[in-house]
Amino acid sequence: MQVWNDYMSENKDRFLEELLELLRIPSISADSKYKGDVAKCAEAVKESLLKAGCDSAEICPTAGHPIVYGEKMVDPALPTVLVYGHYDVQPPDPLELWDSGPFDPVIKDGNIYARGSADDKGQVFMHVKALEVMAKTGTLACNVKMMIEGEEEVGSDNLGIFLEQNVDKLKADIVLVSDTSMISMEHPSLETGLRGLSYVEVEVTGPNRDLHSGVYGGAVGNPINILCQMIASMHDENNHITIPGFYDKVKVLSDDERKAINEKPFDLDEYKKDLDVNDVRGEDGYTTTERTGIRPTLDVNGIWGGYTGEGAKTVLPSKAYAKISMRLVPDQSSHEITEMFTKHFESIAPASVKVKVTPHHGGEPVVTPTDSIAYQAAAKAVTQAFGKEPIPTRGGGSIPIVALFEKTLGLKTVLMGFGLDSDAIHSPNEKYGVENYFKGIETIPYFHKYFAEMSK
Numbered sequence: 054m055q056v057w058n059d060y061m062s063e064n065k066d067r068f069l070e071e072l073l074e075l076l077r078i079p080s081i082s083a084d085s086k087y088k089g090d091v092a093k094c095a096e097a098v099k100e101s102l103l104k105a106g107c108d109s110a111e112i113c114p115t116a117g118h119p120i121v122y123g124e125k126m127v128d129p130a131l132p133t134v135l136v137y138g139h140y141d142v143q144p145p146d147p148l149e150l151w152d153s154g155p156f157d158p159v160i161k162d163g164n165i166y167a168r169g170s171a172d173d174k175g176q177v178f179m180h181v182k183a184l185e186v187m188a189k190t191g192t193l194a195c196n197v198k199m200m201i202e203g204e205e206e207v208g209s210d211n212l213g214i215f216l217e218q219n220v221d222k223l224k225a226d227i228v229l230v231s232d233t234s235m236i237s238m239e240h241p242s243l244e245t246g247l248r249g250l251s252y253v254e255v256e257v258t259g260p261n262r263d264l265h266s267g268v269y270g271g272a273v274g275n276p277i278n279i280l281c282q283m284i285a286s287m288h289d290e291n292n293h294i295t296i297p298g299f300y301d302k303v304k305v306l307s308d309d310e311r312k313a314i315n316e317k318p319f320d321l322d323e324y325k326k327d328l329d330v331n332d333v334r335g336e337d338g339y340t341t342t343e344r345t346g347i348r349p350t351l352d353v354n355g356i357w358g359g360y361t362g363e364g365a366k367t368v369l370p371s372k373a374y375a376k377i378s379m380r381l382v383p384d385q386s387s388h389e390i391t392e393m394f395t396k397h398f399e400s401i402a403p404a405s406v407k408v409k410v411t412p413h414h415g416g417e418p419v420v421t422p423t424d425s426i427a428y429q430a431a432a433k434a435v436t437q438a439f440g441k442e443p444i445p446t447r448g449g450g451s452i453p454i455v456a457l458f459e460k461t462l463g464l465k466t467v468l469m470g471f472g473l474d475s476d477a478i479h480s481p482n483e484k485y486g487v488e489n490y491f492k493g494i495e496t497i498p499y500f501h502k503y504f505a506e507m508s509k
């Protein structure tokens with residue numbers, strides 16, 4: 054719409070500058086040293102909501118980091134869109150691999166480099182600015198509720214409680230989330246699923262103290278050797294996961310469904326080249342697209358123990374540790390899988406070691422409908438802004454709260470993300486395209502417009 058384009062082009066520089074301002078705040082939720090910065094970021098988000106035209110905005114304290122909530126109610130007869138996103142970010146480590154400071158955003162080659170630029174401050178801020186565009190031009194087609202949390206990257210436990218305590222306040226017709234990616238600018242797409250997550254930490258204990266690896270080596274179980282064997286045994290020669298019962302609830306897709314999923318444009322050679330690997334590796338019988346979209350996984354995220362300092366210390370360590378994540382697909386349950394893993398891990402431990410499994414956060418897998426008014430409105434909005442119909446794709450990442458929107462609030466979600474897989478989220482040199490940012494701001498008002506029109 055012309056009024057939107059006019060308002061956007063008059064305010065483009067400011068829209069960008071304000072995002073950079075937000076990116077300068079190191080809102081790292083996992084590290085308690087940054088608690089003050091997380092709070093400062095919440096304050097900045099709240100102020101931005103008021104500035105954008107919310108009638109009210111507040112900071113809702115939790116047992117952890119605060120949730121920012123704001124609303125702009127236009128008319129109770131109009132549909133209400135609940136926008137969800139997160140202002141917290143992942144730790145930037147390893148710092149030495151960044152070309153510029155993670156919290157000193159720079160714009161280079163059309164990209165904004167900073168931690169949180171794509172995940173998720175840049176995408177949250179598109180909604181703040183889109184709200185401003187609609188509010189200031191008097192074109193709001195829906196009521197808007199904004200709920201931006203500070204603990205997504207650490208599992209959203211407190212947001213789960215917040216939902217339960219605020220069912221009325223959060224009443225809406227749809228949840229709209231921009232925290233996922235598209236295939237490319239040439240191939241816009243909408244994610245229609247997220248994987249669930251089960252995350253555990255394991256501790257393997259051998260002898261009661263570190264031992265001389267010459268005096269004792271060969272006679273006492275080495276917990277690191279044993280942990281490695283145990284981890285290796287959890288995949289078979291076909292890269293299937295060997296935990297008994299692991300696949301029992303995995304939904305088997307029909308040939309037609311699998312065919313549709315593989316229609317997404319994907320170039321294996323480019324994929325390998327981008328990652329600088331000679332070959333890919335995954336579960337036999339599935340394509341790369343299927344392996345990341347509709348199949349579960351088990352991956353070691355970190356492993357440590359023994360001596361890792363300079364030089365060589367001959368030691369048979371007392372303990373070994375690993376952090377292990379499992380990505381889940383419908384209809385696996387995070388709780389059940391964690392239990393299965395624990396039982397299995399304990400059962401395969403040889404008598405020479407003791408093992409302990411500690412569960413971390415989890416989340417349930419979701420599939421979002423494509424035959425809903427909300428999905429159709431999003432598809433139409435993307436088509437309007439990109440000049441191309443979006444391709445539905447199954448995403449590999451997880452946003453744990455999305456399953457609870459349905460369970461606690463009875464609300465479906467539309468995943469309208471504008472990131473790219475190449476944005477390096479959670480990695481050094483995270484970036485977000487300036488064009489993606491402005492395309493997002495352009496697309497969102499159309500979603501509100503079409504959702505209102507199609508809801509009539």
Ligand code: BES
Nearest residue numbers: 172205206207208232233234448450451
């Ligand atoms: N935005 C991501 C999830 C994502 C990324 C979905 C790309 C689809 C495409 C989110 O912030 C995230 O990183 N989630 C975590 C889970 C959380 C419990 C730490 C994840 O997927 O590892």
Ligand code: MN
Nearest residue numbers: 172173205232
């Ligand atoms: Mn995110």
Ligand code: MN
Nearest residue numbers: 143172206478
């Ligand atoms: Mn993330």
